[in-house]
Amino acid sequence: MSSQPRIAIDAMGGDEGVRVMMAGVALARRRHEGLRFTLFGDETRIKAALDNHPNLRAASEVVHSATIVEGSDKPSVAIRKKSSSMSMAINAVKSGDAGAAVSAGNTGALMAMAKLALRTMPGVDRPALAAMLPTLGDNDVVMLDLGANTECDARNLVQFAVMGAAYARIALDLERPRVRLLNIGTEELKGTDEIRDAAAVLRAADTTLPFSFDGFTEGDKIGRGETDVIVCDGFSGNVALKTAEGTARFVADLLRRAFSSSLRSKIGFLISKPAMHLLKHHLDPNNHNGAVFLGLNGVVVKSHGSADAKGVANAVHVAARLLEEDITRRIAADMAGVQDLSAVASKLELPVK
């Protein structure tokens, strides 16, 4: 890796185009002065966009890529596009030219490419997609897996707990994050075998873990701020995340309808506008943008396709923080604990090796 931390940017991925991606990266650069960037994509368009951001231009290298991964490309098709901006950005991490990659492109393709190029780190069977969700508490909550693995066994869930806690220690600046497994009840007997077995292992190993395992949580508690990390399989996580997004939008739509239902409510809206602005700010997904693939030999961050410049800046900030704090090394160190967990599991006669 070069002496200064460098982030590889897939400039072509977002729905909002190269200009928004560049504006976002430029915004992030202000927060991380020492960062350098390699920008992969259509050279002409990137250079045109950089005209508005001389500071970013000074900190960047532009590398032309001939093709683009489309939103509709199946992962199997995408991984063959070796000269795509996405593939080149990930390969920059693989070669060590960059410490992290950020893309706003096709999630399935990004995941497949990242896994293939970077491989999972020792002790990790499968990477997981983690993101921050807003809560009513002081901190956001880290949730994983959000869709990288449709089905997970107990061993995967235990590893996700370790990886999610490492992420929370860095991103939320917590010494001993509180970790829970997502379930359909809080009693020990609830849920699938996989969840119960994972809980048994974590419970038995609790004091030796670099986090506090607090048992189960449920869908209605995700935003309560009672826990720092929520672990689940990718199917449930994806359902929960999308349901939360959909419900927040649903309530916002109802609110809009209510405010426009009469002259009186319209006046009330005008007066309440600053307060509504606070609400909007809290719910704006751009403020939580940047999902991370944890468990790979390198940092890959997914920016939401529809993110604005502020959102892209957040995703780049996430990548920068994880790079600065060397998340890969920290997860690897924590995974040493997982080796002990295996002993716990075999003592409990559980199928978690």
Place this chain on the structure above:
Amino acid sequence: MSSQPRIAIDAMGGDEGVRVMMAGVALARRRHEGLRFTLFGDETRIKAALDNHPNLRAASEVVHSATIVEGSDKPSVAIRKKSSSMSMAINAVKSGDAGAAVSAGNTGALMAMAKLALRTMPGVDRPALAAMLPTLGDNDVVMLDLGANTECDARNLVQFAVMGAAYARIALDLERPRVRLLNIGTEELKGTDEIRDAAAVLRAADTTLPFSFDGFTEGDKIGRGETDVIVCDGFSGNVALKTAEGTARFVADLLRRAFSSSLRSKIGFLISKPAMHLLKHHLDPNNHNGAVFLGLNGVVVKSHGSADAKGVANAVHVAARLLEEDITRRIAADMAGVQDLSAVASKLELPVK
């Protein structure tokens, strides 16, 4: 069954006590003049509560029960409480004395008892818990399973689609409901084997089904009003339902904070109050109270433990409608179609028998 439709009420189940249950049943009775009730529970307390509801008293028989199923009782413990109000209410359906039972008690216990006493109807392997959720469209949406079956195979999901559509035809008054499977993407290759196989069977059989199968939907679409029935396994359904409830409460809490953040916003709130009332009404879970166990030889409706009188009335209304429209017979008739689905499945060489 007696000549007039009769509903068995577990008067002891709700967190809010016998008085609220009785007030709710009395409210429902006004909507369904011909209904009769058998009220199971502590005779003294029920009779005291009935003093406020002479019309209900005239339409009811009170049967004393000696014990109560506690919220903390495991299903295995609960089913042995034969003289509990819950057990007696379900057994009234089994014996034919009542056409439906309504309880606000322990969901796991209610499910176990109902399954044991009433058994699944021919052609149905497992019952499912179905409920209505609010949408931005003209109709509510029926969602099932919401927690009766932690894991489901393709055959279960296909049967849930048939049962959910029968429920939607009655409760939403739709001739040909639109049915979708909950998934983590809308492309054919997304999701688990179970979901993909169920979709293949339903897709192949579409024109012969008493509903329109429209493929997959995702968590963020639940409230959009684009579909009438959403089918999923009980784990995902429970996660989605609770996440939606939690997020709605989360946004409401943020809204409350926003409105109380300054004098100006407090004034705005006072002016907007009627509009906010509309919003509150739309989101009030009492307006959607009453989850149904579908697929049993008899109607059993679960009222939420914290429902108020209006909520209890809604649950009783749901039971009354399903009884009037003979949901059990209608599902049995639709299940004839499932026999053909088995042929489709074997032609497709899918594990759905």
